[in-house]
Amino acid sequence: MKCPACSTQLSHLDVNGVEVDVCKGGCGGVWFDTHEFKKFDEPFELTGESLLEIETDPGIEVDRSKRNCPRCDNITMMRRFFSTKREVEIDECGSCAGVWLDTGELAHLRSLFDSEEDKKAAAKEIFADLFGPQLEGLVKEREESKKNARRLANMFKFICPSYYLSDQQDWGAF
Ligand SMILES: [Zn+2]
Numbered sequence: 816m817k818c819p820a821c822s823t824q825l826s827h828l829d830v831n832g833v834e835v836d837v838c839k840g841g842c843g844g845v846w847f848d849t850h851e852f853k854k855f856d857e858p859f860e861l862t863g864e865s866l867l868e869i870e871t872d873p874g875i876e877v878d879r880s881k882r883n884c885p886r887c888d889n890i891t892m893m894r895r896f897f898s899t900k901r902e903v904e905i906d907e908c909g910s911c912a913g914v915w916l917d918t919g920e921l922a923h924l925r926s927l928f929d930s931e932e933d934k935k936a937a938a939k940e941i942f943a944d945l946f947g948p949q950l951e952g953l954v955k956e957r958e959e960s961k962k963n964a965r966r967l968a969n970m971f972k973f974i975c976p977s978y979y980l981s982d983q984q985d986w987g988a989f
């Protein structure tokens with residue numbers, strides 16, 4: 816499979832039992848097949864923060880327009896989750912239900928904080944900004960959206976546990 820954002824060949828990776836395809840040496844994005852994404856119906860105890868440490872090419876050109884699913888032929892993915900302030904994007908395929916995550920901005924945010932203390936201080940703001948309103952909006956919709964929001968939240972917790980703060984979501988995603 817080719818990266819939907821920069822066309823680099825994706826590499827298969829097992830992260831604590833979650834099988835993903837990563838854009839190693841390219842943009843650093845991560846692809847979750849639908850059955851892997853479904854694993855996040857429940858919170859994952861083991862974490863995949865190493866996904867934010869994938870070697871990337873800083874000079875790579877990332878396509879920010881609508882992307883085609885790396886798994887399906889000629890299917891344009893839907894951008895379901897987008898924080899303009901943080902530029903974190905998730906693209907979902909309406910056909911195979913796989914999920915593409917741009918990790919670039921998450922990795923960048925992580926690199927800004929040297930100490931654990933700084934990280935903690937900034938985490939609350941980042942978490943609220945990234946995961947708050949968008950996920951909360953989804954929860955207010957249908958039951959299926961609620962499930963999806965919970966999955967996304969668990970996926971984020973898996974990828975960047977240092978941004979995760981317990982008891983911040985009164986709607987119960989965590
Ligand atoms: Zn890429």
Ligand SMILES: [Zn+2]
Nearest residue numbers: 884887908911
């Ligand atoms: Zn697809």
